[in-house]
Amino acid sequence: MIRIKLFATSVLLFVSFFLFSQEPQEIGSLMNIEIKAKSREFNKNINFDKAQKFFRASNWDSTLVYSMKEISNSENKELVDYCHYFRGIGFKEKKLLNESKKEFNKISNNFRFFYKVKMKLGEIAVDQKEFKMALQYFQQVEKFSDRRIYDMKNSTVLHNIGLCYLHLKNYDKAEDYLFKSSKVQEVEKDTLLLIGSYMDLANLYYEQYKDSQAIPYFEKAYHLSKKVNSFNIKRAAAKNMAVVEENRKNFPLALVYRKEFEQWKDSLNDQNKVWAIADLEKKFAVKQKQKEVDVLAAENKVKIAERNGFIIASVLLFILFGTGVYFYRQKIKNNKIILAQKNELDELNATKDKLFSIVSHDLRSSVNALKTSNGKLMENLKNKNFTELDVLLHTNSTIANGAYNLLDNLLNWALLQTKQAYFYQESLHLATIVQHVEYNYKPLMLNANINFNSDVSKTDYVFADMDSLKIIIRNMLDNAIKFSKENGAISIYSRPSSEEFCYLVIEDTGLGMNETTRQELLKETVLLSKKKNDDIIGTGLGMQLCKSLIRKNGGKLEIESEENVGTKMIIILPKFKNHG
Template sequence: MKYCFVFTLIIFYSNSIFSQTKVDCLQNKLQDAKNENKAYIYNELAHEVFYTNSSLLYKYAKKTDSLAKLYNIDSTRISALNNLTYASVLQGKVKDATKYNQQAINLAFSKNLTNKKISSVYFKGFIFYATGQTDSSLFYLNKAYKSAITANHAKLKLQCLNTIASNFLSQGKYTIALEKFTKAYNIADSLKLSTKIINLSLNIGTTLMYNEEIDKAINYFEKVIVTSDTTITTLAYASALNNIGSCLNKKGNYKRALLYFNKSLTAFLKLNNKLHISQVYANLGQTNIFLNRTEAANGYLQHAVALNREGKSYGQLIVNLILLGDLQIRKKEYLQAKYSIDEAKSIIDKYNVNTNKIDLYKTYSSYFKATNQLNKALTYKELELQLRDSIFNENRQKQISQLETKFQTKLKENENESLRKDLSFNKLQVDKQTQLRNFFLILAILVIVLVMILLNRARLKKQAHKIIEEQKQELEKANRTKDKFFGIIAHDLRAPFNVLIVLSKLLYENYDDLSDKDRKSYINDLKEASKGSFNLVEDLLTWSRIQGGNPTIKKENLNIHSIVQSSISPLKASAKLKNITITNHLSSETTGFADKHSLETIIVNLINNALKFTPNNGEINISATSDSKNTTISISDTGIGMSRKQIDQLFKIDVNNSTLGTNKEKGTGLGLTLCKEFIEINNGKIWVESIQGKGSTFSFYIPTR
């Protein structure tokens, strides 16, 4: 999931441009002011710091509220309560913001103060906007906007239009958002409001960025930075820095994006703007993910989530919890990942949020796949693809509705045009023919478009089902591999343990009748068989790591003669039981380039397989040939051989190749699969030649160097 937060600026009914000199002057006036005059001065101070410092804004607004309440200055008190609403939202105190806003609404309506009623209703919409509740926000903002039009209050219209546009922007309705921002910009330009023009330039740039017009967007943001007052830190300046970082992320320039995000974070920390601080933390977290800096990313996302919870910013919280869960899966912190995505799901279910469900299902599928819960992984992958398909159907239906509307509109226009014209009969006939022709032309176009849409949908649906089927097969294969692993353990450990049991039984029952030499021979055979069993366990654990995608392979130049000789040793006892001769014909100078442990496992398995299918008093011969590229090793036996059908089914994990040996030895038929996988890991290939009744030769090659 690739998602960066970008900022629009909310424009308020305030003409103030920050001036430290003016703030100092007002503070000096406070010393000589009396009674209600202090309320007016504190209210002016609040306007001065409105865009620059939420902590000071809260402090001055609180003082204003206290004094205005004391001296019954209703209009000033409503302004103070709205300022407290805004400051509380920025500081993540949504509950306090709601309380102050309700007090402002109650007072404004009880005193019937028109402009204050409009601004108080506006701030109610702003609270819902800041917490991601778009529908509720638009309801109150449109209500305030209609009232501002009735009151002919240009600045309040500007304020409402800007936040309405920001809501549409967050919904992905870029055309409507750009229309509203442009309308607000024209109002600001007509009123010569330079600060508002800067803020709206930022918002237009943000809309262009969402519409993938990245270079145009960057030009707008750089314009905001250049035209901002460099002596102070403003929301517009801080937001422009963040948004340039987001543009650079989209262009893949992550390191440069980090520089802008860090500058933006410093600016928002100065402003004590927790709403935007949390978003910048999220951007820093995701950018560090792109750079594979997982620990740094985790820290930033944890900060973002904490601030989202504190501020009840549910829209941001959902996105950041999914990002955090995905990162925790990568770090194999599965318990924490489950908590993160479960919390995101609970918020989505509680507030019926649909925009993030695809990312949620995708992350759940990744989690269950990583924790080997393959059926659940497949279920969530199907939910993800179904939702994608559903969204496609909705978009298709909208396209069809738009086409139908255009068609009906065109038809009505033609009918109205015919009714308005008072032409001669011949002219009317010609017009009717023209209309009929146009009707069929439009109808044909509509049918063609519908067919194209349906064909495209069928193609996308086919692709989706293909993806589901491929992933289903992959998950089923993983399950089969897991089941086969236990069979391999039984196969490869049964033979040596049978030897241990037989030898120990012989030694126990015949101990008193055996000479010291015979006893030592039996004990030595037991030692070799035990050692071989231990080595097999080691090899099987290595194979399990291969199946998990984490094999420990260390390729090196090896003396193949020595490897073959050491592989024969643990099998001598099994050969002795059937009086089978194993002969190593390799030159002592035969070499190859492979992993030692896996090569030993290959040779042991192939010799053990030959022992199994060679009758008593048989022979097993091991030879090798080399050239400049490859060393080929062959293991031949005088066993029972195989048919062509049996040869064709060898090395297939989904076919049961288990066959009883000449002395009824049992196996799972998976030893050769193990050999094949190890040989391929060592860049080799295995094949077999066999004649029924005469024996088999298994050959494989590995690189010579």
């Protein structure tokens, strides 16, 4: 009980922060509309116009600068109140809570959105663990009578009051407000906030050691977390259930939840890697522009040198001739270098443009498919058509997995192309690596009614980088599943190895390919392969990534295939000879 109580408290703090914090300017909100109207009304106040634009764009440093200029120069009390509000939000987002509190306290009581000021002061008090003060602010917001004119959710105010009472150990009032909040969220079908309410109710009962009342709310929160896209919420819900089942001594089920927790943790890390790629691409573009500037600078230097040579040549004819020949040769050499660089750059740009075009198309197709499926999902949810719901949920899962694999391959491809990927070759037990990868694919094959067999030699050790080897096997298995028919079969096994290499075969009974397609796939090119079957979502990026990684590990790829019979992907990797 001690373990789950400590973890539940940490989740309480996380969920509390999530629910207390609200975006300062939602598109279409009452405040956002009012700010735009004020900007048009006082269009001569340039500093206010810039301050509100930076505020709505979440550019906090510029918001602080221009709102301070407006405060210093303006005599309009209403605009000054807005600028103090902008500064309060800016400091709050930059975690300068005391400065934020000072700005909010400078706002007059006549400010139209004074209830938002009280809400923000309450959030700051929570961040500073001044729960009694926070409670006073939230209770003031609760007293506003005509809520129809306010762009905030009543359930959020009720929930915040309940959380303050919970921190203050006033369990009866905390329970009353949290129940009120959850009931409103159930009516409004606000799933994300409802998950937080269920978790906080569970924590409320755990604080009082009422396990039988707490656990059902943890379970409700877990089931609802399946319907949201927040990885943090999914992680918290899964780990709560893991600890609950550990306390029940149901260790097999607890292990399942623990694995799910790690899965969402990895998903969050992958999401961060995608943003890292975007930043890397931005830096790469800057470097390319700098190279162009350097080339132009070199050309200008050549022209200046030629001009000076002709001036000197008017005096010294012999020097003119020698200098002319020298610069002529330099110019030819530079032109050859520039032409070679241009051809290389054109080829890289063509590859990049093709990649972006295909990836964008496939991502748009996946998102559009999810959008359409979610519409059907909501319609069948209202009609309680559970059979169709099950089909749609499996469809959404398949689409999401495809999009995830595409982004994962894009990340690894970008890291490989920019030489940023970590690469370390070592002795690896091939059967163990295959077992790690196939574990995640067995449920997918089971759902697709695909028979699976694994017979990898226990004596094979390869000399390779572990992460890249997992990527290769994962992509090969993913393709085998993608191109296999229902009730088909997939096998992964070892062929007899030679003195130098180990042979790993991934065989499927799927669509197969003709000899032309097989030869195209084996070409050493950076360009993407084209898919003949438009019904199968893919870019060919995974295959290009696999070929690049196999070559980097000192191996090679062979393909045996026959149309409508199946395909054998043969991965050949160097053997680790010194294994004792």
